[in-house]
Amino acid sequence: GQQLNQSPQSMFIQEGEDVSMNCTSSSIFNTWLWYKQDPGEGPVLLIALYKAGELTSNGRLTAQFGITRKDSFLNISASIPSDVGIYFCAGVANAGGTSYGKLTFGQGTILTVHP
Amino acid sequence: DAGVIQSPRHEVTEMGQEVTLRCKPISGHDYLFWYRQTMMRGLELLIYFNNNVPIDDSGMPEDRFSAKMPNASFSTLKIQPSEPRDSAVYFCASSFARGGWVSGELFFGEGSRLTVL
Numbered sequence: 521g522q523q524l525n526q527s528p529q530s531m532f533i534q535e536g537e538d539v540s541m542n543c544t545s546s547s548i549f550n551t552w553l554w555y556k557q558d559p560g561e562g563p564v565l566l567i568a569l570y571k572a573g574e575l576t577s578n579g580r581l582t583a584q585f586g587i588t589r590k591d592s593f594l595n596i597s598a599s600i601p602s603d604v605g606i607y608f609c610a611g612v613a614n615a616g617g618t619s620y621g622k623l624t625f626g627q628g629t630i631l632t633v634h635p
Numbered sequence: 636d637a638g639v640i641q642s643p644r645h646e647v648t649e650m651g652q653e654v655t656l657r658c659k660p661i662s663g664h665d666y667l668f669w670y671r672q673t674m675m676r677g678l679e680l681l682i683y684f685n686n687n688v689p690i691d692d693s694g695m696p697e698d699r700f701s702a703k704m705p706n707a708s709f710s711t712l713k714i715q716p717s718e719p720r721d722s723a724v725y726f727c728a729s730s731f732a733r734g735g736w737v738s739g740e741l742f743f744g745e746g747s748r749l750t751v752l
Contacts, residue, residue, distance in 0.1 A: 563678075625677065
């Protein structure tokens with residue numbers, strides 16, 4: 521099946537630093553998404569990308585849909601302590617021959633921010 | 636508006652017992668997903684429904700797991716009999732279609748943490 525390779529697996533940074541994480545796949549996705557999960561909660565959608573090459577910002581977050589449709593990155597600028605959590609990339613690929621897409625999640629990046 | 640509602644939040648049971656997890660999706664959403672999350676395997680898709688019909692259940696581990704969606708506002712995930720390796724957090728999520736496809740914009744519940752002793 522389709523797999524997403526997300527890196528890095530974990531990051532330890534100082535408050536105020538910028539963060540970058542990415543996801544790659546061997547197959548094409550039609551939609552890329554980034555989620556954040558706080559401890560004890562379900563993942564929450566941060567950014568959704570629908571077009572190859574698309575660059576989208578949401579406050580201090582910026583994400584891009586790779587031009588090859590096989591990768592995406594997420595940047596967080598000027599990190600703050602509440603950015604702590606697990607970040608997941610996810611991709612939707614059209615299931616060929618059907619009208620339903622299949623959503624696949626990456627393994628997650630654990631972010632720790634030291635004050 | 637209420638989000639996705641899951642119950643119970645926590646369940647501790649003994650091996651061999653039946654476990655039923657419940658989910659109420661967001662009203663108007665076409666898709667409902669059941670995920671399992673563990674440290675070792677991350678987020679795993681178990682099954683998803685479109686308009687109450689199961690579309691892909693290839694992630695259901697084995698016959699001990701079953702899921703139903705009798706109507707648009709309710710779904711259950713049942714494990715019978717439960718085993719210690721089923722211990723995990725089970726998430727329900729709902730979503731809507733975009734251009735005829737699953738949008739990928741999932742709204743997750745808070746999860747049900749299952750511990751099987």
